[in-house]
Amino acid sequence: MTLRVGVLGTGMIGQDHIRRLTQVLSGVDVVAVNDIDRARAATAAPKGAEVFDTPKALINSDKVDAVVICSWGPAHEEQLLDCIAAGKPVFCEKPLVTSEAAARRVIAAEVAHGTRLVQVGFMRRFDADYRRLKKVIDGGSLGAPLMYHSTHRNASVPEGLYTSDMPLNDTLVHDADISRWLLEDEVAAVEVRVPRRNTRGKDLRDPVMVLLHMGSGAIVDVEISVNIAYGYDIRGEVSCENGVAALPNRPAVVVSDQYGIRQAIPEDWRERFIDAYDQEFREWIVAAGQGTATGPSTWDGYAATLVGDAALRAVDSGAREAITMIEKPALYGKAAARAA
Ligand SMILES: NC(=O)c1ccc[n+]([C@@H]2O[C@H](COP(=O)([O-])OP(=O)(O)OC[C@H]3O[C@@H](n4cnc5c(N)ncnc54)[C@H](O)[C@@H]3O)[C@@H](O)[C@H]2O)c1
Numbered sequence: 129m130t131l132r133v134g135v136l137g138t139g140m141i142g143q144d145h146i147r148r149l150t151q152v153l154s155g156v157d158v159v160a161v162n163d164i165d166r167a168r169a170a171t172a173a174p175k176g177a178e179v180f181d182t183p184k185a186l187i188n189s190d191k192v193d194a195v196v197i198c199s200w201g202p203a204h205e206e207q208l209l210d211c212i213a214a215g216k217p218v219f220c221e222k223p224l225v226t227s228e229a230a231a232r233r234v235i236a237a238e239v240a241h242g243t244r245l246v247q248v249g250f251m252r253r254f255d256a257d258y259r260r261l262k263k264v265i266d267g268g269s270l271g272a273p274l275m276y277h278s279t280h281r282n283a284s285v286p287e288g289l290y291t292s293d294m295p296l297n298d299t300l301v302h303d304a305d306i307s308r309w310l311l312e313d314e315v316a317a318v319e320v321r322v323p324r325r326n327t328r329g330k331d332l333r334d335p336v337m338v339l340l341h342m343g344s345g346a347i348v349d350v351e352i353s354v355n356i357a358y359g360y361d362i363r364g365e366v367s368c369e370n371g372v373a374a375l376p377n378r379p380a381v382v383v384s385d386q387y388g389i390r391q392a393i394p395e396d397w398r399e400r401f402i403d404a405y406d407q408e409f410r411e412w413i414v415a416a417g418q419g420t421a422t423g424p425s426t427w428d429g430y431a432a433t434l435v436g437d438a439a440l441r442a443v444d445s446g447a448r449e450a451i452t453m454i455e456k457p458a459l460y461g462k463a464a465a466r467a468a
Pocket residue numbers: 136137138139140141142162163164165168183198199200201203221222223249250251298397
């Protein structure tokens with residue numbers, strides 16, 4: 129059976145996901161699109177897809193079995209709640225939502241529905257290198273993880289659209305989520321330090337250095353640099369009791385010429401995580417075909433939102449800001465162990 133999908137938001141990642149859903153993956157068809165910019169939706173619509181005037185009309189259409197949300201973060205809550213009300217599986221790009229209150233409303237709606245419908249776009253969990261790294265940590269031969277160093281560098285971000293809060297409440301969500309997943313632990317508190325500013329971003333608060341204090345006592349340090357010019361560079365290294373496990377350098381052709389010996393660095397997230405996005409959708413298509421979702425859940429989106437909120441408090445206070453989570457509903461599985 130072919131899963132008939134409607135896409136909300138046809139900007140950069142909306143177009144990239146439409147490409148993979150129509151040209152790369154099987155068992156799926158994009159039958160509907162919507163964007164507040166109707167002309168953009170019409171241009172992005174694959175042949176035969178209907179352009180809907182509103183997200184709600186697309187979500188409630190009989191033509192649509194499942195929805196992919198690629199609109200701006202502040203629009204996600206209403207679109208998610210409409211999908212849950214319609215009982216339709218939904219893939220939602222990160223961030224799940226932009227406030228703790230909104231995340232709790234989505235949790236409440238999904239819990240009342242009774243089965244998982246929402247999958248969040250934390251694509252690192254589907255990346256083969258991150259999966260191999262987790263397997264080594266889980267294998268236990270290196271002992272308990274003590275520290276995780278997470279480097280998150282963007283060559284540039286869209287001027288004007290990307291604001292000073294976003295390194296902390298938009299970009300950091302990936303590092304927060306992958307830290308929770310790799311270490312199987314929750315973030316208990318957050319600190320932020322702001323070094324000398326990168327003048328390439330004009331007044332943007334960039335870079336930032338974030339410390340995530342995990343419940344077990346492990347510490348994660350995150351470098352976020354969003355205007356570093358040379359490329360999209362994502363690194364990760366887990367320091368354990370008996371050794372260290374790290375993501376490999378990406379395989380790339382080695383060029384030798386009069387400038388030296390070098391390897392290309394991905395330009396942006398589309399290139400670096402191309403296979404991970406394909407895999408997250410492969411797994412989503414199977415789950416959505418069964419009327420549900422898999423992988424990163426509303427709970428994971430909620431946890432990452434709390435980290436973003438705490439980071440914004442921490443940048444203002446300069447202090448270590450604690451995180452308090454609600455009790456985890458049974459729908460989302462066991463709570464992460466907190467060793468200390
Ligand atoms: N997982 C990742 O690595 C990754 C990468 C890029 C973007 N994203 C996320 O994807 C989302 C979109 O990012 P983007 O880079 O494509 O942004 P973008 O600005 O290129 O596109 C967003 C689109 O959504 C449309 N839109 C905004 N509000 C809408 C609404 N209420 N209804 C319908 N359409 C609406 C805009 O007109 C625009 O076309 C964001 O949440 C972003 O954080 C995730």
